[in-house]
Amino acid sequence: MVEMVPGKTTDFVTRPVTVEGKFVYDPDKYKYPPGAGPNGASHFAIFRIEGVQVR
Secondary structure: OEEEOOOOOOOOOOOOOOEEEEEEEOOOOOEOOOOOOHHHOOEOOOEEEEEEEEO
């Protein structure tokens, strides 16, 4: 997951991009509610990038 830091934005694109920012391990933020994940998955993601620039 990429979340831009406050004051930084980017346009949505479908091509590959380079994201610059801080890599954060966060196993709690993107948990599925109990039993809601596909095929028994417990998380949607376990990390995010706090983006400061997209190229």
